[in-house]
Amino acid sequence: MHSEVMPPSQLLAAFVREHPRVFVLTGAGVSTASGIPGYRDAGGNWQRKPPVTHQEFTGNEAMRKRYWARSLLGWPMIANATPNPAHEALARLERLGHVGQLITQNVDGLHQRAGSESVIDLHGRLDQVVCLDCSAIHPRSSIQASMLNANPGFATGAATVAPDFDAFNARDCALCGGMLKPDVVFFGASVPRPRVEAAFEALEEADAVVVVGSSLMAYSGYRFCERAHAAGKLIAAINHGRMRADALLHLKIDADCGAELTAIVGQLAH
Template sequence: MTPPNALRDFVDRHQRLFVLTGAGCSTNSGIPDYRDTDGNWKRTQPVTFQAFMGEELTRQRYWARSLIGWRRFGQARPNDAHHALACLEQIGKCEVLLTQNVDRLHQAAGSKKVIDLHGRLDLVRCMGCERRIQRDEFQHEMGHLNPGWLELDAAVAPDGDADLEGVDFASFVVPACEICGGILKPDVVFFGENVPREFVDAALGHLQKADAMLIAGSSLMVYSGFRFVQAAVRAEIPIAAVNLGRTRADEFLSFKVEDRCEDALAFLLQRADAP
């Protein structure tokens, strides 16, 4: 059983924490996660890169659901877990914060040393000319072209999606890039797509300088995040985790706190407020 002050002591003992976060940091901001406490999918797996790029109907379905889901996702605000980890940086103990989330809530809470491993949902990228536009701008354009869809509502789903079913997605108009006519895609890493090498290399560079790893709100079932645990094990640096349920890294952990991130990390808020 994990001692009550284990996490506080872990932070006290280390000066350069490599922090790796996942969906569990953002659930209290109203953004659902993908997996249950056993690390299994709660719903159908997200769209793959290959399907999105290869099938027009898949793009229509994705963007129609996103048109509805973005209205809530785009209004999400940081919770105490994000603020606590921003405090960790404020007190000088964060080497880097590597997040698997695409919501930019760590930055909104004040964290500056952040690597968005899986990209950011507030940008839309042209797969032809690499032009990027703000998601809010694209939302306005989609709404203009599909006014009737704005009247629909659906339950919120992970990463700006919505559980919109029973409609004919073939009627949804997806704008093309106004510069080159290319396919527009969220500037995030889809399943089946590779994480940009520069993100991986930058994170590994920070890991070499770290003296410990803290995992917050991730089951690490996706290899793109788990690879950094493997690197930490090779570097023989201690690893602690805060997560409700099983993680892929359980056998490598010094200890795990099975609690919500905002509760387990609350002591950092007090630390930052101290004189």
């Protein structure tokens, strides 16, 4: 691993200069400054109960109702979140020609809202809901309104009393009556193969990899570092704490990703 003999932002700016087209891989740490909590602590361990799995969601009606009830309460936090300096800096790096492809493990859509264009949403988008029967895509905003109408008082009552998840009215597809699911990859499910292949193709064309705000504990993201390392491509990272890919890194900066990326943009823009 590279020895830090210069300020961290100068090290990473030099890394990007030496590798003009980078493959950027982002995780939950990019969005925490936007008010969206991450899943893991600095040691790579779960900070709270692990998320519901695909199998639990599709095979257990009570679990599905509980998910949608909690999602009804939590969606405004996602919908109202705004891009932070990390998102904005990555969008600026793309406009400067340094980012060939950005792969995000996040499902909040904040990279696109910040202006990034070459984005692959590896795990999908929470602002879309898919029908598992007819494959129709519904805007999350319309499903949110439908659930609020079907569960009057739930959003306000849940703040004062223990919610009755069993009585929650989860909505079905308005087109076919099928099961609705957020259009994201739940734990226990696989990323759609065409999405993975598109990311691998972008990785092949890149000069190097920069990981931002991810411990890479999930293999869905870690595999890109595995592939890059096998191909002899150098990997740099900005992330707090332990990473699954620590042994593969050429450069690691344990710091706030927004501040570091903003500093890097300032150096590369001149």
